[in-house]
Amino acid sequence: xxxxxxxxxxxxxxxxxxxxxxxxxxxxxxxxxxxxxxxxxxxxxxxxxxxxxxxxxxxxxxxxxxxxxxxxxxxxxxxxxxxxxxxxxxxxxxxxxxxxxxxxxxxxx
Numbered sequence: 001x002x003x004x005x006x007x008x009x010x011x012x013x014x015x016x017x018x019x020x021x022x023x024x025x026x027x028x029x030x031x032x033x034x035x036x037x038x039x040x041x042x043x044x045x046x047x048x049x050x051x052x053x054x055x056x057x058x059x060x061x062x063x064x065x066x067x068x069x070x071x072x073x074x075x076x077x078x079x080x081x082x083x084x085x086x087x088x089x090x091x092x093x094x095x096x097x098x099x100x101x102x103x104x105x106x107x108x109x
Contacts, residue, residue, distance in 0.1 A: 026062075026066050029059055029062050029063055029066070030063055030066070032055065032059055033056060033059045033060060033063045035052075036052040036053075036055045036056040036059070037052075037056060039052035040052050040053055040056065069088075069091075072087060073087060073088070
């Protein structure tokens, strides 16, 4: 199997995983980002590199948020044990409050 054919096959496998089980979404995002970064660094096709760069621009903030959340959760768990569960609950309540304050159909004038 050549390198060119392995990238589309990996993307196909990951998209199939998304359809089956939603618990794999963050793992899938990390996998796609790693695949895209590999394509950017090792790819020979300029069009493929440009597409990988566009996909990486969309996925890196999600991957960074995931990694920061893991780090914050681990450090809080080490310091305050089970009370660290307050962190994701606070973030969820903040997201809910922000979503409720947003008025549908209005632009941010």
